[in-house]
Amino acid sequence: MTKQITFLSVFLSALMLPQLVHAEIYKHVDAEGRITYSNVKIKGAKKLQLEPADTNFGTDSGSEKKRTPSTRTATPASFPKVDEGTQNQRDSKRKEILQSELDGEKKALENAKKAYEEGASNPEVYKTKDGKTMRNVPKFDEKMKGLQAEVDAHQRNIELLEKEISNIN
Secondary structure, rough: OHHHHHHHHHHHHHHHHHHOOOEEEEEEOOOOEEEEEEEOOOOEEEOOOOOOOOOOOOOOOOOOOOOHHOOOOOOOOOOOOOOHHHHHHHHHHHHHHHHHHHHHHHHHHHHHHHHHHHHHHHOOOOOOOOOOOOOOOHHHHHHHHHHHHHHHHHHHHHHHHHHHHHHHO
């Protein structure tokens, strides 16, 4: 029986909570022009009519319409326009810059692959006090992991640059 009463009281509290949280906001401007906002009514203050805050925080509640191309705002008439020749000139310059970056990334990838191969052929070793040579496997693995990350980064950059270049024109 006590579980039912506890559940019922929690349920009723949850229903009443939004009414308790609702607050009225007042705006008061004094003789010197200073503005004061308060939830307590001040003599001469005006009650503000505020809409509840959006508490979705970016989550899709399903109630909002998704923006589609047909609901986009039209470009204003005063918005500056670029003629086709100028745009083509800008696109070709951009493509030229991206191509030079791509060439640089390809060279960097070659160097990173060489560094990886050299690193793989030179294992990390150390000598013990009695003269034995031992492998330092954790240090070697860490070194190889860094070299592989560098190779992967250059490969990703090349893929992204090629994709960007293909999107021009």
